[in-house]
Amino acid sequence: MTKVVAIVGATGRQGGSVLRTLHASRSYKLRALSRNPNSDTARSIALECPGVEWMQADLNDKASLHRAFTGMDVVFGMTSFLDPELVARIRAGDVDAEFDQGKNIVDAAIAEGVKLLVYSGLDSMERLSGGKYPGAIQFEGKYKTQKYLLDRASRIQGVVIYLATHMQNYIHPRFSRISSVDNQTIEFTFPYHPTAQLPLVDPTTDTGPVVQYILDHPDEFSGAPVEVCGGYYSVADMVNAYVQATGKPARYVQIPFEDVGPDDLVQMFKGISEFGHYDGKGDFVELYKKISHRFTTLAEFWKSSSWTGPVHNKLPPVDQ
Numbered sequence: 170m171t172k173v174v175a176i177v178g179a180t181g182r183q184g185g186s187v188l189r190t191l192h193a194s195r196s197y198k199l200r201a202l203s204r205n206p207n208s209d210t211a212r213s214i215a216l217e218c219p220g221v222e223w224m225q226a227d228l229n230d231k232a233s234l235h236r237a238f239t240g241m242d243v244v245f246g247m248t249s250f251l252d253p254e255l256v257a258r259i260r261a262g263d264v265d266a267e268f269d270q271g272k273n274i275v276d277a278a279i280a281e282g283v284k285l286l287v288y289s290g291l292d293s294m295e296r297l298s299g300g301k302y303p304g305a306i307q308f309e310g311k312y313k314t315q316k317y318l319l320d321r322a323s324r325i326q327g328v329v330i331y332l333a334t335h336m337q338n339y340i341h342p343r344f345s346r347i348s349s350v351d352n353q354t355i356e357f358t359f360p361y362h363p364t365a366q367l368p369l370v371d372p373t374t375d376t377g378p379v380v381q382y383i384l385d386h387p388d389e390f391s392g393a394p395v396e397v398c399g400g401y402y403s404v405a406d407m408v409n410a411y412v413q414a415t416g417k418p419a420r421y422v423q424i425p426f427e428d429v430g431p432d433d434l435v436q437m438f439k440g441i442s443e444f445g446h447y448d449g450k451g452d453f454v455e456l457y458k459k460i461s462h463r464f465t466t467l468a469e470f471w472k473s474s475s476w477t478g479p480v481h482n483k484l485p486p487v488d489q
């Protein structure tokens with residue numbers, strides 16, 4: 170019988186990729202979730218992917234998740250820092266705000282008899298760093314959810330994916346600016362050493378194929394997190410790819426850690442620099458040999474990007 174799948178974050182990068190990939194496969198019945206299924210983004214994806222059921226759901230509203238997961242065999246779950254309620258709670262010092270949303274997903278999925286929950290998480294930076302960086306809350310909330318999910322293995326199968334750094338971070342206003350020296354050269358600004366190798370991915374193209382493989386072969390997954398990673402690259406590689414793809418002048422400027430924002434982001438960047446994004450480097454390669462999907466390259470990312478460059482020449486104020 171055709172499996173029915175609910176997708177949290179269907180209007181976003183990861184969930185949108187899952188929705189488009191599963192829709193194109195024609196092997197699943199799909200329910201896309203959004204806080205507002207009538208938004209322009211939701212309507213446009215609905216036109217692109219006909220036959221998908223759209224339903225209102227909010228990760229802060231348990232009852233809406235129960236409704237959204239009713240009758241589902243599979244759930245793709247994630248949390249997002251684009252949620253103002255989540256960000257406000259975190260900025261008010263509530264370090265478990267994201268874990269609460271994760272728990273809401275897991276609890277509703279179990280209560281509604283969902284058989285498989287694929288959850289987009291992250292490793293614990295506290296664990297990776299041996300306790301040196303306990304405050305990278307974007308990592309910890311997801312890791313606590315992972316533990317909460319996997320501790321309930323007798324009631325639901327959980328498979329956790331770890332997305333690598335999104336290529337889209339390079340076009341985030343916080344990490345690029347126009348040089349104040351010549352008012353022309355684009356400066357990409359991170360605190361990483363220019364040659365440090367970091368995992369990168371385009372989540373809009375590469376999340377779906379990995380998740381579809383998990384859905385098609387659930388018995389191959391037994392608890393170890395699955396990396397979603399297009400490869401390991403340095404910031405210098407990314408900037409060179411930008412110059413080659415666009416012909417525009419650009420350079421990398423390594424900024425102090427303290428310039429990236431609040432302490433949790435500083436701890437996150439320091440942790441990634443010193444201890445990596447997650448355990449293992451390249452563990453995904455064997456799995457990806459089985460997945461018939463070619464991951465987006467840096468050149469392809471820049472060529473397909475409609476980004477026209479930063480509009481400012483200094484770091485914008487912190488917004489989260």
Ligand SMILES: NC(=O)c1ccc[n+]([C@@H]2O[C@H](COP(=O)([O-])OP(=O)(O)OC[C@H]3O[C@@H](n4cnc5c(N)ncnc54)[C@H](OP(=O)(O)O)[C@@H]3O)[C@@H](O)[C@H]2O)c1
Pocket residue numbers: 177178179180181182183184202203204205208211226227228229247248249250251252291307331332333334335336338372
């Ligand atoms: N940037 C990176 O390098 C990186 C790397 C690894 C992991 N991550 C993690 O990736 C996550 C973001 O993923 P993304 O980039 O795919 O998301 P995104 O493109 O920012 O989209 C966010 C999605 O979440 C949905 N959403 C937000 N708040 C919600 C709520 N309260 N209830 C239900 N749905 C909600 C939005 O749907 P509606 O607006 O339609 O409701 C939207 O579809 C973050 O948790 C981040 O920590 C990021």
